[in-house]
Amino acid sequence: MKNNLLKSSSNASSRFYDWEFNLICSEQKKDVNMWLKLAEKFGGPILELCCGSGRITIPLSEKGFKITALDNSVEMLQLLKEKADDNIEIIESDMTSFQLKKKFKFAFISYSSFQQLLSKKEQIKCLKNIHKHLKDGGVLGIDINPCICEEPDILTKTHLYTAWYPPNNSTVSMFTSHKIDRKNGIKHWQDIYVEIDKTGNETVYKNQISLKECSHNYMVNILEECSFAIIDIFGDFEEGQVTKNSNNIIYITGKN
Numbered sequence: 001m002k003n004n005l006l007k008s009s010s011n012a013s014s015r016f017y018d019w020e021f022n023l024i025c026s027e028q029k030k031d032v033n034m035w036l037k038l039a040e041k042f043g044g045p046i047l048e049l050c051c052g053s054g055r056i057t058i059p060l061s062e063k064g065f066k067i068t069a070l071d072n073s074v075e076m077l078q079l080l081k082e083k084a085d086d087n088i089e090i091i092e093s094d095m096t097s098f099q100l101k102k103k104f105k106f107a108f109i110s111y112s113s114f115q116q117l118l119s120k121k122e123q124i125k126c127l128k129n130i131h132k133h134l135k136d137g138g139v140l141g142i143d144i145n146p147c148i149c150e151e152p153d154i155l156t157k158t159h160l161y162t163a164w165y166p167p168n169n170s171t172v173s174m175f176t177s178h179k180i181d182r183k184n185g186i187k188h189w190q191d192i193y194v195e196i197d198k199t200g201n202e203t204v205y206k207n208q209i210s211l212k213e214c215s216h217n218y219m220v221n222i223l224e225e226c227s228f229a230i231i232d233i234f235g236d237f238e239e240g241q242v243t244k245n246s247n248n249i250i251y252i253t254g255k256n
C-alpha cells in the first residue's frame with residue numbers, strides 16, 4: 001500500500017518556491033531587469049524587504065551592489081544563504097519592525113509582498129519604518145498587484161499543474177483554492193502540493209497565503225500619508241504606463 005503523508009507546514013512555500021516560480025511566473029520574472037535598472041539609477045546601499053530566497057537579491061549582488069536582504073521566513077532565508085556572497089547582508093526580521101543601524105539610498109519590495117500586510121495599520125507601520133531607514137533623498141520602490149480581488153469570491157480546489165520536480169526526481173501536482181473577504185479586501189489562498197516519488201509514495205504539503213487589496217488611489221494616499229512623494233508610477237516592468245489591464249503597478253517614491 002502507498003504511504004500518504006500530510007505535511008501542513010510553513011515551509012511548503014519555500015520547498016517549491018524557486019522551482020515553481022520558474023515554472024509558472026513567466027511575466028513576473030521580468031521584474032528582475034527593472035529592479036536592476038532602478039538600482040543603477042538610485043544607487044546603493046540597497047535594502048530589499050521580503051527578499052525571499054534571493055531571486056532578485058542574487059542578480060543585484062552579482063552586479064556589485066551592497067544589499068541588505070530582509071525577510072521574516074527562516075526557510076526562505078536559508079535558501080538565500082546557500083547562494084549568497086559577501087555583498088549580501090541577511091536579516092531575519094519583520095518588515096514592520098526591523099531596526100538597522102544603517103541607512104539606505106534605495107529600498108524596494110517586489111512581487112506584491114507588501115500586500116502580505118493585511119491591515120492599513122501594519123502597512124503604515126512598515127512604510128514609516130522604511131522611511132526612517134532611508135538616507136535623505138532616498139527612494140522606495142513597491143510592486144503592487146492591483147487586481148487580486150477581481151475574481152469570484154470563492155474558487156474551490158482547482159488543479160493548476162502537474163510537473164516533474166528535479167530535486168527529488170518526483171512529480172508534483174498543484175491545486176489551489178481561494179476565498180475573498182470583501183469586507184476587509186483580503187484574498188486568502190490555500191495551495192496544496194501533492195508530491196509522488198518514484199516508488200509511488202505520496203506526500204501532501206499545504207500552504208496558506210493572504211494578500212490585501214491595494215487600489216491605485218489607496219496606494220497613492222498611504223504613501224503620501226507616510227511622507228513619500230511619487231517620482232514615477234509604472235504599469236509594467238518595462239516602465240510602461242498604467243492601464244486598466246496592468247497586473248502590476250510599480251510605485252517609485254522619494255523620501256520627503
Ligand SMILES: C[S@@+](CC[C@H](N)C(=O)[O-])C[C@H]1O[C@@H](n2cnc3c(N)ncnc32)[C@H](O)[C@@H]1O
Pocket residue numbers: 049050051052053054055056070071072073076093094095096110111113116117
Ligand atoms: C512572494 S515572496 C517574494 C520573495 C521575493 N521578493 C521574490 O520576489 O521572489 C514574499 C516574501 O515576503 C516575506 N514576508 C511576508 N511577510 C513578511 C513580513 N511581515 N516581514 C518580512 N518578510 C515578509 C515572505 O517570507 C516571503 O519570502
